[in-house]
Amino acid sequence: MTDVTNIEAIGHALRQGERSLTVTGLRGSSSAMVLARLAAETRRTLFCVVANDQSGASLEQDLALFTDTAVQLYPAYDIPP
Numbered sequence: 001m002t003d004v005t006n007i008e009a010i011g012h013a014l015r016q017g018e019r020s021l022t023v024t025g026l027r028g029s030s031s032a033m034v035l036a037r038l039a040a041e042t043r044r045t046l047f048c049v050v051a052n053d054q055s056g057a058s059l060e061q062d063l064a065l066f067t068d069t070a071v072q073l074y075p076a077y078d079i080p081p
């Protein structure tokens with residue numbers, strides 16, 4: 001992500017007490033980079049929702065490249081509609 005201002009605005013909102021943010025438009029490992037940077041800047045636990053188990057596993061692997069912080073993956077419940 002080249003627009004650092006956006007990352008800073010997200011971090012600022014979290015530090016000001018915003019409890020829920022939606023971030024869109026990130027591709028590939030850029031979401032992991034943004035999450036790792038936000039976790040480091042805010043020193044808070046972050047919760048990220050992804051579309052499926054495969055996306056979660058991919059994000060978990062990408063986060064390992066950007067941070068030494070532990071990542072916990074919670075797989076989706078296998079409950080039919």
